[in-house]
Amino acid sequence: MNWESSRDELRRTRNIGSRESEKTLRLGKVVLADSPSKLGDEVWTVYEQLFIAALDCGHHLEAESYLVKLETKFPESVRVKRLRGMKMESEERYEDAAKWYDQLLEKDEPNAPIRKRKIAILMTERKRMEAIKELTEYLESFMSDQEAWLQLSDLHLQQMDYKRAAFCMEELLLCDPDNYLFHQHYAEMLYTMGGVENIDMARKYFAQSLKLNPNNMRALYGFHLTCISLPKKKDRDTDKWAAWAEQQIIEKYKAGDQDDKVAIIEEMLRTMRQS
Numbered sequence: 001m002n003w004e005s006s007r008d009e010l011r012r013t014r015n016i017g018s019r020e021s022e023k024t025l026r027l028g029k030v031v032l033a034d035s036p037s038k039l040g041d042e043v044w045t046v047y048e049q050l051f052i053a054a055l056d057c058g059h060h061l062e063a064e065s066y067l068v069k070l071e072t073k074f075p076e077s078v079r080v081k082r083l084r085g086m087k088m089e090s091e092e093r094y095e096d097a098a099k100w101y102d103q104l105l106e107k108d109e110p111n112a113p114i115r116k117r118k119i120a121i122l123m124t125e126r127k128r129m130e131a132i133k134e135l136t137e138y139l140e141s142f143m144s145d146q147e148a149w150l151q152l153s154d155l156h157l158q159q160m161d162y163k164r165a166a167f168c169m170e171e172l173l174l175c176d177p178d179n180y181l182f183h184q185h186y187a188e189m190l191y192t193m194g195g196v197e198n199i200d201m202a203r204k205y206f207a208q209s210l211k212l213n214p215n216n217m218r219a220l221y222g223f224h225l226t227c228i229s230l231p232k233k234k235d236r237d238t239d240k241w242a243a244w245a246e247q248q249i250i251e252k253y254k255a256g257d258q259d260d261k262v263a264i265i266e267e268m269l270r271t272m273r274q275s
Contacts, residue, residue, distance in 0.1 A: 006030040007039070014049060021056035024049060044073060051083060055090045063087060078104060082114055094121050112142055119151075128155055146175055153185075162193045180212035184219045191226060202226050203241075220248055228272060 001009065006027040013020050028050040036043045047066045054063035067087060070080045081104055088097035101118050105111060115138050122131035135152045142148065153168035169186040176182060187205035190198045203226035209219035224245035227238045246269045253261055 001027065001030060003031060003034050003038070010046060010049060014045070019053065019056060021053040024053040025057060025059070025062075028053070044070065048083065052086075055086060058090075060087070060091065063090070078108055078111060078114070082117060085114075085117055089117070089121060089124070094125060097121060110141065112138070112145070116148070123151075123155075128158060131155055132159075143171070144175060146172055149175070157189075162189050165189055166193070178212060180209045180216055180219070183209035183212065184216060184222065187219070187222055187226075191222065191229075196231065199226050199229050203230065215252070217249070217252065220245060220252070224249065224269070225272070 010024065010027050010031065012018075013024060028046060031039065031046060039046060047069050051063050051066040051070070054060070054066065064087070067080075067083055070077075070083065074080045082101075085097045085100045085104070088094075088100060098118060098121050101114050101121075104114050105118075108114070115134075119131055119134045119138065122128075122134060132152065132155050135148055135155065139145065139148055139152065149168045149172050153165045153172075156162075156165035156168065166186060166189040169182060169189060172179070172182045173186060183205045187202040187209065190202035190205065203223060206219045206223035206226060209216055210223060213219070224242055227242035227245060230238045232238055249269065250265060253265055
């Protein structure tokens, strides 16, 4: 790739939040080989992008070279100081990184990215309960952080605390009611919690997930499973909806040129229905 296309590809990966670290390092070398000054002020953004990519690939010396350039240009930048902490993490110097972040938070306590780095360290060290505590406190200040709610939900699931995990998903549904995956995940938690009321509610959320994304096979299987799990006295139409779901599953396999699997799927669905 030439200089311009390499630069544009680096911009694209930044804009979509993609890492593609090995590719990023290759493109970065093309862009910087000519003259870094051609990038103007964008060069500092590229250095940060390449620093993170080098960490991902375990190229610590290369990462250090980019970081030194950033520290020289922005000696008082908290953002750049956070990068120094990330390098400590990549070197598995977790205690040093945590102390470094604490020092930064003394000067800038509300700094969300730094607080999240501390939580990342706790998770890396498998200190789940401490991570849950820190995430819960973090979300008291940053309630709209969907990534944090997802992480907290996952941590509660790892602790098999389905009720608290479901609460996190409820918060996410309030933030983004059109996200079909949130409806699906919430339905799965409700089904796992068990009980007629929870399973009935799970069916409704699986249905909403399917409404938002008709191709969501996981939600389709979940909807079918909730239908055959509910007692008929709860809903007289459960058999009808279960049959509809079965037909949808089979049709999607046929549409995907997977006719060889249709007989297996039909037998599996028949066994589920009779169990």
